[in-house]
Amino acid sequence: xxxxxxxxxxxxxxxxxxxxxxxxxxxxxxxxxxxxxxxxxxxxxxxxxxxxxxxxxxxxxxxxxxxxxxxxxxxxxxxxxxxxxxxxxxxxxxxxxxxxxxxxxxxxxxxxxxxxxxxxxxxxxxxxxxxxxxxxxxxxxxxxxxxxxxxxxxxxxxxxxxxxxxxxxxxxxxxxxxxxxxxxxxxxxxxxxxxxxxxxxxxxxxxxxxxxxxxxxxxxxxxxxxxxxxxxxxxxxxxxxxxxxxxxxxxxxxxxxxxxxxxxxxxxxxxxxxxxxxxxxx
Amino acid sequence: xxxxxxxxxxxxxxxxxxxxxxxxxxxxxxxxxxxxxxxxxxxxxxxxxxxxxxxxxxxxxxxxxxxxxxxxxxxxxxxxxxxxxxxxxxxxxxxxxxxxxxxxxxxxxxxxxxxxxxxxxxxxxxxxxxxxxxxxxxxxxxxxxxxxxxxxxxxxxxxxxxxxxxxxxxxxxxxxxxxxxxxxxxxxxxxxxxxxxxxxxxxxxxxxxxxxxxxxxxxxxxxxxxxxxxxxxxxxxxxxxxxxxxxxx
Numbered sequence: 210x211x212x213x214x215x216x217x218x219x220x221x222x223x224x225x226x227x228x229x230x231x232x233x234x235x236x237x238x239x240x241x242x243x244x245x246x247x248x249x250x251x252x253x254x255x256x257x258x259x260x261x262x263x264x265x266x267x268x269x270x271x272x273x274x275x276x277x278x279x280x281x282x283x284x285x286x287x288x289x290x291x292x293x294x295x296x297x298x299x300x301x302x303x304x305x306x307x308x309x310x311x312x313x314x315x316x317x318x319x320x321x322x323x324x325x326x327x328x329x330x331x332x333x334x335x336x337x338x339x340x341x342x343x344x345x346x347x348x349x350x351x352x353x354x355x356x357x358x359x360x361x362x363x364x365x366x367x368x369x370x371x372x373x374x375x376x377x378x379x380x381x382x383x384x385x386x387x388x389x390x391x392x393x394x395x396x397x398x399x400x401x402x403x404x405x406x407x408x409x410x411x412x413x414x415x416x417x418x419x420x421x422x423x424x425x426x427x428x429x430x431x432x433x434x435x436x437x438x439x440x441x442x443x444x445x446x447x448x449x450x451x452x453x454x455x456x457x458x459x460x461x462x463x464x465x466x467x468x469x470x471x472x473x474x475x476x477x478x479x480x481x482x483x484x485x486x487x488x489x490x491x
Numbered sequence: 492x493x494x495x496x497x498x499x500x501x502x503x504x505x506x507x508x509x510x511x512x513x514x515x516x517x518x519x520x521x522x523x524x525x526x527x528x529x530x531x532x533x534x535x536x537x538x539x540x541x542x543x544x545x546x547x548x549x550x551x552x553x554x555x556x557x558x559x560x561x562x563x564x565x566x567x568x569x570x571x572x573x574x575x576x577x578x579x580x581x582x583x584x585x586x587x588x589x590x591x592x593x594x595x596x597x598x599x600x601x602x603x604x605x606x607x608x609x610x611x612x613x614x615x616x617x618x619x620x621x622x623x624x625x626x627x628x629x630x631x632x633x634x635x636x637x638x639x640x641x642x643x644x645x646x647x648x649x650x651x652x653x654x655x656x657x658x659x660x661x662x663x664x665x666x667x668x669x670x671x672x673x674x675x676x677x678x679x680x681x682x683x684x685x686x687x688x689x690x691x692x693x694x695x696x697x698x699x700x701x702x703x704x705x706x707x708x709x710x711x712x713x714x715x716x717x718x719x720x721x722x723x724x725x726x727x728x729x730x731x732x733x734x735x736x737x738x739x740x
Contacts, residue, residue: 389582392543393644394572394600403595407586 266454273446273455280442281462287356287438288428291363292421298364299371306372307379309397320372327369332427336362340434359431367424374420378413379405415481418474422467429463439463493521495557496683497542497652502551504537504707511537512707515551519652522681526694526715529704530730535687538704539654542685543574556651572600575645575653579660581637583629583644589616590625593644601648608647615643619673635666639673646677653677655686659693671696691719691740703727 251257305313305320327335339362344353352358382405390400410417432441439462443455497519504512512534519525527535540546542553544560544567553561560570583592590612597608616622619639629637638658645653655674659667671693678684678697688694694701694715701718703711705726711718719740722728734740 385578385580385582386584388545389578389584391568392545392571392574392576392578393596394568394648395596396568399599403599404584408584411586 264453269452269454276442277458280439283438284428288425294364295367298368302372303375324369332366355434355436378409382408415478496521498554500552503549524684525700526698527687533704534707539656573651575650577655579657581641634662635669638670653684
């Protein structure tokens with residue numbers, strides 16, 4: 210049997226098309242207007258020419274690019290190394306904080322104090338304290354390279370954030386799940402490992418990735434300790450030419466580096482939201 | 492006379508000043524099925540949760556297969572590994588598929604090899620027509636299928652006692668029927684069970700004995716026939732009348 214759409218349906222579809230055409234036109238017009246206003250304000254600024262010359266100079270962008278890029282290679286290594294350790298330590302701290310066993314009480318206390326301190330301390334301060342303080346101890350076996358100490362500072366700070374995210378995930382798992390695990394005869398730690406943690410980590414993957422994006426860009430802060438990363442390399446170029454374009458190059462590279470992870474996070478969040486709606490858990 | 496599988500002596504439990512179980516005593520012989528009836532808040536769930544030690548008790552004793560499981564120093568994991576528990580809200584693990592849900596306890600609590608556990612789980616699933624759901628995740632199953640999987644998860648380890656806590660309360664009538672027929676089959680196999688339910692027709696079919704709980708006390712007990720047809724206490728009469736008015740009897 211062939212299906213002949215009713216006049217009512219055609220009418221509805223036409224109405225929907227009208228609404229969507231209208232939205233497109235409005236979006237286009239508003240974008241153009243804002244763009245034009247911005248262009249007029251920026252290019253009309255009295256110092257625009259000077260700023261364009263010193264921040265958007267294609268010549269300096271080209272000459273600075275190779276050294277900034279090789280600096281970025283350092284950032285990349287630092288961020289990957291730090292991310293691995295942050296995830297491990299964050300998980301351990303979260304487990305310590307959510308454990309109930311009395312024998313782990315000192316550990317729980319320590320983990321709480323640790324997260325309180327490192328979530329509150331500005332990263333820049335941690336970098337300076339670790340980067341300048343540790344070599345000052347003059348203990349021969351401690352690391353004293355700016356890169357190592359900078360990475361340690363990043364790990365110290367971000368482990369605290371990540372631990373809190375994972376802890377929130379553990380506490381967000383329905384308590385009935387823990388009860389069901391225990392009712393099967395699973396021990397406290399088996400329940401944690403096979404029942405609670407897998408669900409908790411799934412729940413917090415988007416905010417976790419968000420922290421990792423943040424860690425990636427903050428890897429640029431190790432430049433304050435003198436490590437030649439992308440920002441420091443740009444700084445060196447700038448010092449030679451008195452032109453700030455290299456900073457912009459470094460910035461563009463950082464953005465390019467974080468975009469894949471942010472897009473992936475967005476995609477994952479949307480996917481989880483869709484799954485939740487389908488299951489009827491709003 | 493078969494042996495006593497579960498014995499509860501003068502069980503007392505309160506939440507703060509709220510006494511939810513007062514002097515509850517009953518027992519369960521091997522292969523026996525006892526059904527707990529009573530209004531919500533009468534203490535049915537608390538009684539079941541005390542038996543598998545999910546709830547600490549204030550006074551009294553519980554013996555499982557002659558062992559005092561309320562003794563100080565008993566390992567609750569060890570006790571729970573011998574008791575099967577199924578809840579109203581299924582509580583399947585959403586990140587594990589059906590097969591993984593069922594094999595979790597055999598593998599990690601009873602130390603059964605993975606292949607053996609999987610083979611046993613598949614045998615159970617096939618028996619109850621769920622074999623093509625083995626690799627599916629709980630979210631994709633109907634409520635009745637989820638609850639049947641939850642029951643299989645509880646019985647695969649051959650528990651000494653199976654506790655069912657209003658396992659059909661979250662289901663619609665068609666799904667209730669499939670869950671109840673699974674429980675009837677388990678009875679046929681000789682499973683020892685303590686069941687809290689609001690399904691009186693089902694109580695009549697499977698119960699050897701029905702206990703009527705009212706405000707934490709067993710007011711009446713007897714065969715399904717005597718309890719449902721000739722109630723003695725005004726409380727039970729009132730309860731049965733309320734069920735009748737709601738069209739559930």
